[in-house]
Amino acid sequence: MKIKVAIAGARGRMGTTAIEAIEEAVDAEVVAALDYKFDGMHLHNASVNEEKQGIPIYTSLSKLVEEHHPTVLLDVTDPDAVFTNVKDALSLGIHPVVGTSGLTKQELKQISEMVETTKTGGIIAPNFSIGAVLMMKFAAQASRYLGDVEILEMHHDRKLDAPSGTAVKTAEMIMENRPPHIQGHPEEQIHLEGARGGDVEGMKIHSIRLPGLLAHQQVLLGGEGELLTIRHDSLSRKSFMPGIMMAIRNVIGRNDLIYGLENIID
Amino acid sequence: MKIKVAIAGARGRMGTTAIEAIEEAVDAEVVAALDYKFDGMHLHNASVNEEKQGIPIYTSLSKLVEEHHPTVLLDVTDPDAVFTNVKDALSLGIHPVVGTSGLTKQELKQISEMVETTKTGGIIAPNFSIGAVLMMKFAAQASRYLGDVEILEMHHDRKLDAPSGTAVKTAEMIMENRPPHIQGHPEEQIHLEGARGGDVEGMKIHSIRLPGLLAHQQVLLGGEGELLTIRHDSLSRKSFMPGIMMAIRNVIGRNDLIYGLENIID
Amino acid sequence: MKIKVAIAGARGRMGTTAIEAIEEAVDAEVVAALDYKFDGMHLHNASVNEEKQGIPIYTSLSKLVEEHHPTVLLDVTDPDAVFTNVKDALSLGIHPVVGTSGLTKQELKQISEMVETTKTGGIIAPNFSIGAVLMMKFAAQASRYLGDVEILEMHHDRKLDAPSGTAVKTAEMIMENRPPHIQGHPEEQIHLEGARGGDVEGMKIHSIRLPGLLAHQQVLLGGEGELLTIRHDSLSRKSFMPGIMMAIRNVIGRNDLIYGLENIID
């Protein structure tokens, strides 16, 4: 029997990618979409229609559950909608898998408590790219031995913010892992402001923005006489598909809350 | 109290590096050297002398143990000497740490049996560079998820053999980890012999030899829409020091045999 | 006044890209399309229609010229059509700009002779990517000083042939530039067939094929104590646009034949 998945945020770009991933899998299917509008209509290849074709849309999760009995709710909505969706899912015994970023610490705490009460496990993954998650995980592990680290992230010049969320998250994971450490030359002389990058506990983050780039990150870890570099290049949202499927398969039967795909990857 | 280390192969390049590493550490010291000649003489900064200065040299391990009570024997000799040294160490209750490559499967099996009998643990590490070991370990782990792999190793043009031992070892570790897998385009047309590199179960190994290079390796792991690259650059034998110290500290109290530094690195 | 351009191969992918490039330029316009069918119909956004909208299609170049007076014929057809198109253009005094590869040496010779007779200049450019052309040009120049070279080209695993045309062309340009030279260790021992790549006069070409790659090439040039690497990454056909426009602007007023964009780039 296939895993029955309901999806919130089905009309967005991540939603479209996720539906494709699930429908390509032999062991899962999308049974319904949760939306804030279009109740009673259907979704087919990113377009909404009134004919009974494609994925049925519901504005009420309880009605959706009653009629389609999903095991998992995949949420790829936005910071405004995700918290309510997850709470509703947990109270109905549906496992949430969340790819939406922007949950506050307060919200995460509440979700964690609900998971404990309901014994319905969930997975929250800010990044579904297995390659990116492996990069962060490996960088954190390696920093226990090679504690001098600089992060270089490179994106197309239409990206507005710097540094990237992934670079910041990588730095945080390294800070939790590397031993207390003073990095760099104490008497460094900087002749051009900013040349040494942004500082995170001595670690430096450098952001490059150029046309001709997509989304890339390198973590450089130096030791006496050697350098370890872990690099991830991302071409398309297709790279999220294996991570989405991994989370859906893994959440079933869980009774705890997992934060970050890195915790279900060996 | 410092860890007392005896060292075999002390006069070689690795031996000199190892002595430096141990003497820089606050928790270990070299108490004596095991050699096939120069019995009764002393070793100081790679030169042997008859004055009682530096590290005393012994040609008999039992006499060395009797007089200096080492806990660990670090062996950085050669394929001819290492097996006897390790057996002697185990029979005397000394923990062997071996950086010499070239032990045969037969010899490894015998050592393993002796460790079980004597309950004296040992560590055999063909590569003491933590960066290189992490690269191999991460590549093997990542190949579980990103199963299409090519290995690119680059060395100075004075290196005689291709591919490098590290490249082959990396391919072997990946083969043990990635799921059964057919890699590449089945209808590939090769117009220049060798252009696609050396084949190891579909994985390709490419060896570059140029002046201006030292010792470098990249493992490229591809997935749909993403690429993960793990690269190690090695500048000098100094990169072996942390690995040597890690093994010496870790072997104490062990009663099993560890093969490969990757097994004592988290 | 805008440069009037006729285009052959307008319905193909390169043709569509070229039309976009020309129409975005302030100093050029597409006046008509040359095709082997659809005479009298019109082309608009890659679709052919019978209404008089978009670019008029002709199967006869002389009729096209008579009615629309182009200065340049841009040919992005295929090996079968290009030779006739170029000859027809030259005999009508139209400057050919050719992006189609596959002209034989014999055909090139004939074109060269016609250019001399007609005094109508032309440009034949197998690669319109300025970045790729610069890479090849720089690699050839640098090889005069750093004569030990290896070429590494990396493409997605749907690419059938290896090595890439660009890698072979790069090797040829280097052979014309570097001094007579024996590369590599004469006593090299290869333990895995193909590991050292494909050989072109001692230079090695290595082809990597992985999902997660697009189209990339690195030329590594080694010297005593230093390495120069020239790398080109290609993301999309959009990278051809500036090269197409450069050729169209440059061909006007020419009375000679240019082979390769590198000859009009300083």
Next chain:
Amino acid sequence: MKIKVAIAGARGRMGTTAIEAIEEAVDAEVVAALDYKFDGMHLHNASVNEEKQGIPIYTSLSKLVEEHHPTVLLDVTDPDAVFTNVKDALSLGIHPVVGTSGLTKQELKQISEMVETTKTGGIIAPNFSIGAVLMMKFAAQASRYLGDVEILEMHHDRKLDAPSGTAVKTAEMIMENRPPHIQGHPEEQIHLEGARGGDVEGMKIHSIRLPGLLAHQQVLLGGEGELLTIRHDSLSRKSFMPGIMMAIRNVIGRNDLIYGLENIID
């Protein structure tokens, strides 16, 4: 007949390297050393002695010239000595080849005037690494077509200053070549000070400092759909030798002043 070279700065590291380079060449020889002390003594393998062995040392250039008739004075001293040495050489009709950095604009202007008067040509090269010079030259050329540029320089963490002189020089050469240009997203939001690097007319310079690095620089040039990267890795001062010899051979017969090795490299 061999080119007779006098050398100033012979006892320094660059001097030692230069002497080695010249003595390895078949067409040049070191005839004497100019120094501020040790007059009448000799220099052999970086050590000064009183025996008449090795290169004779002079504190007076005119006496040196009188006795040894050099054609070239190679100056690898320091900012304090170089200006006087060059003026003395020119007034004696000796061609100066200068590898010392730190000449002021005022001093350069005076040297230029003296060259014009004396018709004795000279070469001033702040960087003798041909690979580094080619990198800068190519980057400047490419920036005419690919005008969006970021520079990434990476050095060991014992380097005190950032950015490197080569990075700044590269930026200057690009500024002279690329068309007027606004780079980057006008609405960029920087959440970590310094993350976007040091700014030079919109171009960014990023300096990485880690153990395990030596001396490396990458220039990234982006265009629509493509990226060109030019990278130089420097391992040792040996990389300066070919540049030193090139300058010595080229300066003979010159009656003009050359600033930068890039101007004698095609």
